[in-house]
Amino acid sequence: MNLLQVSGLTKSYKKGFIPRRTLVLRGLDFSVPAGKVTGFLGANGAGKTTTMRCVLGLDYADSGEVLFFGQPLAVETKKRIGFLPERPYFYEHLTGIEFLEFYANLSASWNKSVLRDKIGQLLKRVDLDFAKDRLLRNYSKGMLQKIGLAQALIHDPEIVILDEPMSGLDPDGRLALAEIIQETAKRGTAVFFSSHLMHDTERLCERLVVIKGGTCLYEGTTEALLDRSGVDFEIIYLVGGQKQSRRISSQDDVQSSLREILSAGATVLEVRRHRLSLEEIFVRMALRSGGVA
Amino acid sequence: MRPIWVLAVNTYKEVIRDRILYALLLFAILLIGLSLALGQLSFAEQARISANFGLSAIHLSAVVLAIFVGSNLVSKEIEKKTILTILVRPISRLQFILGKALGLGLLILTMILGLAVVLTLIFLGLGLSVNVRLGLVLLGLLAEAMVLLGFTLVFSMFTKPLLVVCFSVGLFLIGHWQSSLSFFAQKSQGGILVPVSWLVSTFLPNLERLNWKSLVIYDVPLDGYAKMLSLTYAFSWFAVCVVLATLLFKRKDVG
Numbered sequence: 001m002n003l004l005q006v007s008g009l010t011k012s013y014k015k016g017f018i019p020r021r022t023l024v025l026r027g028l029d030f031s032v033p034a035g036k037v038t039g040f041l042g043a044n045g046a047g048k049t050t051t052m053r054c055v056l057g058l059d060y061a062d063s064g065e066v067l068f069f070g071q072p073l074a075v076e077t078k079k080r081i082g083f084l085p086e087r088p089y090f091y092e093h094l095t096g097i098e099f100l101e102f103y104a105n106l107s108a109s110w111n112k113s114v115l116r117d118k119i120g121q122l123l124k125r126v127d128l129d130f131a132k133d134r135l136l137r138n139y140s141k142g143m144l145q146k147i148g149l150a151q152a153l154i155h156d157p158e159i160v161i162l163d164e165p166m167s168g169l170d171p172d173g174r175l176a177l178a179e180i181i182q183e184t185a186k187r188g189t190a191v192f193f194s195s196h197l198m199h200d201t202e203r204l205c206e207r208l209v210v211i212k213g214g215t216c217l218y219e220g221t222t223e224a225l226l227d228r229s230g231v232d233f234e235i236i237y238l239v240g241g242q243k244q245s246r247r248i249s250s251q252d253d254v255q256s257s258l259r260e261i262l263s264a265g266a267t268v269l270e271v272r273r274h275r276l277s278l279e280e281i282f283v284r285m286a287l288r289s290g291g292v293a
Numbered sequence: 294m295r296p297i298w299v300l301a302v303n304t305y306k307e308v309i310r311d312r313i314l315y316a317l318l319l320f321a322i323l324l325i326g327l328s329l330a331l332g333q334l335s336f337a338e339q340a341r342i343s344a345n346f347g348l349s350a351i352h353l354s355a356v357v358l359a360i361f362v363g364s365n366l367v368s369k370e371i372e373k374k375t376i377l378t379i380l381v382r383p384i385s386r387l388q389f390i391l392g393k394a395l396g397l398g399l400l401i402l403t404m405i406l407g408l409a410v411v412l413t414l415i416f417l418g419l420g421l422s423v424n425v426r427l428g429l430v431l432l433g434l435l436a437e438a439m440v441l442l443g444f445t446l447v448f449s450m451f452t453k454p455l456l457v458v459c460f461s462v463g464l465f466l467i468g469h470w471q472s473s474l475s476f477f478a479q480k481s482q483g484g485i486l487v488p489v490s491w492l493v494s495t496f497l498p499n500l501e502r503l504n505w506k507s508l509v510i511y512d513v514p515l516d517g518y519a520k521m522l523s524l525t526y527a528f529s530w531f532a533v534c535v536v537l538a539t540l541l542f543k544r545k546d547v548g
Binding site for chain 1: 295296299300303306307310311373374375377378380381382383384385492544546547548
């Protein structure tokens with residue numbers, strides 16, 4: 001079942017002193033299924049943030065249809081959605097606990113003790129229990145990202161939309177956030193997150209939506225994309241006592257390369273099969289479709 | 294109603310934890326204190342001058358708070374992008390505007406009441422009577438501040454905070470000088486002043502209708518019905534502004 005279905009999404013902005021219309025999204029189609037982590041890939045300026053804002057009704061699309069749980073976005077539907085924007089700025093005058101109370105109370109009516117327990121658990125889950133009474137203006141960037149994720153999860157949404165949650169974080173911070181995202185998905189919440197950090201995306205996402213210039217280049221499982229995009233081969237051989245290697249991108253060329261190496265008197269030590277990384281595939285896709293994704 | 298209240302409380306907390314509010318409070322208390330000194334300059338009118346000056350200090354503080362904080366009420370949320378996490382919650386744009394306005398309205402009320410305590414002490418010290426009339430004057434000041442806040446919200450939907458402040462200050466001045474404008478228009482016997490005066494009195498609020506300081510300063514007779522009508526007048530202007538601000542806000546991309 002698709003929790004989010006986007007069809008023909010188009011958005012343009014007027015920019016400049018003499019306003020000129022710039023088309024950012026050009027009939028974008030994709031979907032986000034239940035209970036999975038879906039990555040939303042694209043280079044800077046590809047339209048990821050614009051897509052998220054249009055999907056969530058923060059910006060108005062020129063045309064197209066956005067359905068959450070099979071229905072257009074409405075006030076009631078929003079109770080089932082969580083969102084963390086890119087580079088989040090939060091109310092600095094609030095402490096960690098006050099901040100989560102504020103967002104929880106905006107989403108639903110709570111019994112005080114239930115809410116207090118819930119906030120306590122969530123703060124432990126994002127490892128911010130120690131800073132619960134600290135004002136947000138004294139939080140580091142990584143801590144803000146974590147508390148931001150906590151506000152997106154406080155009301156137990158069925159789908160969480162995260163815009164570049166890893167950007168600007170150090171490796172430790174990224175690892176911690178990745179663990180929270182994985183744990184969230186394990187609990188049955190669908191996660192849809194945009195990123196340009198391929199390594200994290202490859203590790204976390206079962207599904208991918210790749211966009212370029214406001215249109216969809218690929219939508220499907222990460223495995224299928226990695227398989228479809230083929231493999232590289234590396235022949236390691238010994239010639240004149242020196243170890244050398246040759247990289248071949250097509251399986252058809254392996255035999256002929258081996259014959260060539262052997263006929264030159266070299267000793268073949270090993271033939272390695274490399275699957276392309278998501279980053280390599282992404283760059284190839286971008287080049288194939290002209291420019292960067 | 295709950296989301297409006299939650300937003301109002303957050304707005305209240307945000308401003309009350311801001312140092313600027315305390316600077317404004319200190320300034321207002323100093324002005325009220327100065328009213329004592331100024332009153333002593335006059336032999337016969339000490340109480341009257343002190344009352345006038347003290348009430349004007351509260352008036353000015355309420356207006357400054359409504360205009361200067363109100364001008365940033367929504368634009369700061371958009372600029373700092375805090376609005377992104379608010380509007381994805383089950384809350385409509387009307388509720389957002391109402392929550393922000395209610396929060397600032399409560400803060401203006403708190404400040405008026407706080408300064409009123411200081412003024413009451415001065416009144417008691419001067420041997421003036423403190424009665425329901427003072428309460429009514431303060432209610433008029435709150436109503437005026439809410440009308441100005443409503444207009445400030447409308448202005449902030451289509452322009453930058455600095456211009457919002459300029460427009461709102463202009464509205465405050467025109468709002469208090471409408472009767473003077475009408476007087477000059479009548480005397481001018483034609484010309485541009487007549488249509489200008491008509492436009493101003495038709496499309497902008499007459500804030501003098503909420504200026505009831507003379508109840509305390511000159512002890513003029515109290516007309517309860519007229520005061521009730523004036524409060525309804527202020528509430529209507531505020532409601533029109535909120536509707537207008539919401540209509541403009543509903544068309545706005547906030548991302």
